[in-house]
Amino acid sequence: MRHSIRKTSIFISLLMVLVVMLSAVPSSFAAATAEAAVNKKVYITKASYVQLIDANLIPSSSGATASFTFTFYNGDSKDLILNDYWARLRSVGGTKYTLTLLDQTKKKIAPKSSATLTFYSQVGSKASLDQLVINIIKFDFSVSGYERTVAKYTFPKGYSNFVKAGGFKTILVNNSNVNVRIDQINVRKKDKNYEFNLSYVVRNTSRFGVTLPQYNYYVQTSAGLYKLSLKNKTDETLLLEPTVLNAVRLTGSIPSTLAITGWKLIITDNAGAEANKVELPVVTLDIPFKLTTTPAGSSVTTFTNESGTYEVTLKSVQRLPWTTKDRVIAEMVIRNKESVFVPLPDLTGQFVIDENIKLDSKIVAGTEVIGLAPGGSATVHFIGEIPFSYSWRKFSLQLSEKTGEQTNLLADLTKSSIAAVPTVKAGSVYTQSVAGSQLTAQVTDVRTYKGEDSDIYAVYVEVTNKQNRSNFLPAWAGYFKTADGNYYEVKMVKANNVIKPSNKEQIILYADLPVNANKEGIQLLIGEAYDDSGVIMGTGTAKGYIRPIQLELPAEKTDISSFKQMKAGPYTVDMTYFNAFMDGYLLDIDMGATLVKDRMYDGFTQNKLTMVLEKERTNEVILTHTIDLEGKSDGGTTWKVGENYSELTKDMTTTPVWDDYTLNIYETFEGHKIKLASVDISWSTYINWLDGTH
Structure with a gap:
């Protein structure tokens, strides 16, 4: 009796430990276990099996559409006759549904090979996968009803097959495996609607190229489905080359009265004849997002166009002297938010001063950048002019893009403070690492050349090519500024030579100064010169300058007693x-x-x-x-x-x-x-x- 009680006590203790251990199993592990149970292999002979590889359920106009994809593998030495097999679908309550085979041309499977079959059916609008049971049967005239169940698939409670945020799914496109995942989501509220922009990326992991089918795209919300369209029509015939990552961009308009939680992207493919066409689910992806907003006074925002999703930042605003006015230089960084290469967008910019004063601007073309790698960025400059006596309280840059005859406002960026020009101390080396213009510069000498009516004040600058290719180095422009605040326009003398990597050129920056001008404390304000074609590489006539620096100048050498050096x-x-x-x-x-x-x-x-x-x-x-x-x-x-x-x-x-x-x-x-x-x-x-x- 005592021995029996002890055995019972040990059993109860072990049972409690087991309960605690099971309750501690991570949910991800439990989900993976459930997925494995659903997608199990069931052998229909000693060497051949059937496996459920995909199950989907999406809303449709007549309720919902359920689809099930199976792989049949023939491990035997003779053909597997597919006409001997079929699928049966019913609810757990016993309601039967009629299944249709998507590809009815597949009749048999050769030994040591496989085939994929998809069955689909219309079900009730309130159906869920965990309420459905699908059986694979084999026609057998030796049993009652002439059907024998060889595989049975059920789904655990709450089961769904959508791709969670950050995940991907492998889909079949004409027998090629293609990975699909969400890349970027950009949603803005405009009037009574959400402007919805989404890009998903696909990678063909097979050995041969395949054309992306003309899928249908929907956003599933709590109120129903809203159709999306391709932002770029060329994606209708997008060729998926092996291993290449491609982006597909979608757009649509959705009422802004809807809550933005729980949305999903549903991708479907058309099946059947036109008269009986049905849309079969391809993949459903979770798309959590936050509304893209640009708060008043913000210098950063995101926009989407036909080419991709970009983040733009108004990095700095500068005012630089030029002739009788000030040049306004708005430096903007544009960053690729996508996982694929995108072109540099063709943007126009307008300056808005103190809310109502609009100034035209033009962009200074870069020397090298034509596209952006994933996560990569480029710097562009918008140039305008303003009377040097005007001081603003608020400065904004409005970015637009022209599509056909229509001009679309993409962003409104604000940065009212004027950025200081960086100072390079006397004797120091200035380093620039801009694409297409990597260089260092250092002042090596200052000389005053005497004349009858004026003096030439000249600064010798050594500029070194830090690129790995020979190139013309940029021209320079700017002003000398004396200690009493006077500005004198810089002139430049340089050779129009190609400079080899790590080699250098000597440029002379000078100005005609009055004979009695005070040169003590004089500073040199210069930047890369530009004209209507962009930054001047080599020589040319400047219309302004960008990326300014202020050079502190060394004292001029006055000792003339030595004939050395x-x-x-x-x-x-x-x-x-x-x-x-x-x-x-x-x-x-x-x-x-x-x-x-x-x-x-x-x-x-x-x-x-x-x-x-x-x-x-x-x-x-x-x-x-x-x-x-x-x-x-x-x-x-x-x-x-x-x-x-x-x-x-x-x-x-x-x-x-x-x-x-x-x-x-x-x-x-x-x-x-x-x-x-x-x-x-x-x-x-x-x-x-x-x-x-x-």
Whole structure:
């Protein structure tokens, strides 16, 4: 008796543990188990089986349409005759439904191969899969009723076959396996309706291309079905190449009085003759979403067009001086929200100032970007102009797209603050990583070239090509800004050369300044120049500039006592020898120099020096001689890379000659000149005036 009680106690304890363990099984595991039970293989011979691979139930005009897809596998050594088999459908309450076979041309299955059969039937509007029972029967005239059930399929309570959010389903398209999933949903409220836009993606996982059928598309809501149409008509004949991910975009209008929870996308295919056409379910997908809204004052929104779904962000708004007005530069980032490549949309933009003032704008074309990878982005600039004296309180950018004769407003973005121009400290390197324009830039020298009525203030900038291909580098435009707030337009000199990867070019940015202009604290405001065709690559006439930077400039070098490290373009000149004497009326000069060239420069314009012997107190010049660095000089001297020694003579019979002069080395630019080195000399047959002791 005691032993029996102990056994009973142990049994109850084990039972309680089992109950606790079962209650702890994750719902996903339970769902997977239920799915496996529904899709079980049932052997109809020792080697052949039937398997339910899909079951769907969707609303229809006459109630609901149920469809069931089976795979029959023949593992035997002789043909499996399909005419020997059929499917029977009934409700758990005993109501019988008549099934129709979708493809009635399949009669038999060869050994070691399979075939897929789909049966469908109209059922009641309140039917659910868990209330249906489907049997596979074999005609057998040896049994009562001549039918023998070989497989029976039922569905657990609450069973549904829709694809949950984030999931995918494999469907059959002409015997090819195609994966289907939701990609993007963009729903906006407009007047009394929701503008519904959805894209789903398909990938053909088979070995041969197949055309996507002309499916029907519906949104299932609590109030019923609403038909969607293809946003792009070319998708009617979309060819699904193997492994390629394709996007199909749908659109429709749905009353905004409906609750937006529990919506599903139903895809159906037409079956039967036109007179008896029926729509069979292909797949049902859960489509949870939130309404796309752009709050007042927002700088970010999403829109959908025929090509895809995009997110646009008004990144910054800048005002830059240009001639007599300010250029307004609206920099916008456009991002691909889809899982497939999409083209860059053709957008137009209009600036709206303080609610009611509309300004025309134009887009500056990029140099490289024509499409966007999944999740990829591109930056575009909209350009307008405004009187420099006007200050706004609110700034908006309205984006539109023209389709045929109709212009559609896609987005209204707001950003009223003006973005500061980034400053590059003196001696620092500016790096730019824009597609098609990867480069670095650094100021290497500042020079004031003297003239009679004005000075030329020039800034030398070294620009390096950081792309992996040879290319023209962009032109630059902008303004010099003095400490007292005056602006002087920048002019540019650059070679129109292709620059190899990692090589560089020297550009000269300059302005004509009044002789008495205060250059202390002067700053350089520049950006990439553009014209009507977009960013200027190489040379051209600028109509403005984008991506501005403000360069702090180093102090100008004023020491002219050394004849070493004299710069002209990519060349460095060290003059090491200079001797001059009079031989009767003949001036005889001997000079020597070392010339070094930075061969990383593919583009430059400066390559000459000018040697002058002059009496500075009286402005008397007795000799002006051009030194050409690696070039051809008419009447001058050419120096090559390496050591150079030159002699020149001049008849001074008609020229008054003094005993002492000043040797000056100049560089000239745009008719102005700068003194690079200077030393006082006198005639001597043996003195080297550049030996460092004079």
